[in-house]
């Protein structure tokens with residue numbers, strides 16, 4: 001594969017409603033839209049780094065810098081046999097996984113388009129439709145939260161995830177159970193807001209039958225999580241702590257989690273995401289696809305990876321209209337049936353870009369060529 005040109009566009013899109021986590025509140029989403037050109041075709045991807053380093057160490061600007069200085073020049077001068085070569089070529093760059101993933105995933109889309117395959121097929125996906133859930137931020141009031149849950153359940157979403165933090169946790173879970181019962185597949189994501197000193201609170205969550213608790217402890221920890229898992233009934237799912245296949249192997253060996261949330265950006269791209277999926281399948285660890293408040297382009301990649309066999313838990317890949325008044329893809333991501341997204345059948349990511357909408361939200365762009 002010859003990549004002739006790479007384009008980075010920085011966009012800022014308003015979220016339909018503010019999204020609060022234990023690390024802050026997002027009202028707009030800024031991201032980089034990546035386009036790679038070769039053989040008359042274009043591959044697209046999205047860099048999911050946030051504007052400040054609250055989720056991981058990267059930001060939109062650091063990702064742009066690393067890509068511009070260290071990734072794009074090499075990509076433009078190298079002939080890749082397949083997108084799988086990318087991981088090896090750039091393994092010398094430590095971390096900066098979202099920067100790597102942004103370029104790598106776009107190359108995967110281009111590759112699939114060149115082969116006339118859907119991205120799902122190119123990755124070895126087997127499912128024609130995927131089950132999806134929603135991630136609900138920390139709502140200002142319990143009533144507001146219950147209204148949101150009600151609306152998403154009415155749309156058939158297959159998993160309700162709520163964000164929690166110390167002081168806004170057990171009461172929220174209890175309120176949802178009292179209103180909607182114990183059959184609702186419910187989970188909580190703490191984004192690292194607790195320590196082992198909060199064991200009593202975390203244990204109180206056990207009585208509510210959560211399908212999992214996501215990343216309760218430090219973003220870089222797998223040791224305390226193993227201790228916590230041995231004290232909790234509720235399965236622990238790791239998000240922030242897993243950056244690589246090796247991290248996944250170690251966490252599984254230590255018993256730090258029973259479930260892994262795979263995010264393509266966090267692990268450095270689709271090749272690594274697939275490897276972690278395969279390892280988890282072998283070890284009997286179910287996985288699901290997390291989200292980073294993506295536009296339709298990043299969402300399309302999430303849908304493709306979630307079509308792999310061991311993505312057995314509904315992911316955070318919700319419909320476009322959960323996030324955006326208008327998405328940058330056509331068609332938008334919709335529920336084909338309640339709680340279900342159909343894996344697209346067109347080559348590559350299977351959605352086309354609405355350049356008119358991109359232009360509307362564009363802050364600036366840069367083109368790199370051979």
Ligand code: OSB
Nearest residue numbers: 055135191290291292293294316
């Ligand atoms: O921890 O899963 C997370 C959004 C931004 C940063 C981290 C997380 C999230 C979400 C949103 O939970 C999931 C989505 O895209 O709907």
Ligand code: MG
Nearest residue numbers: 189214215239
């Ligand atoms: Mg999370």
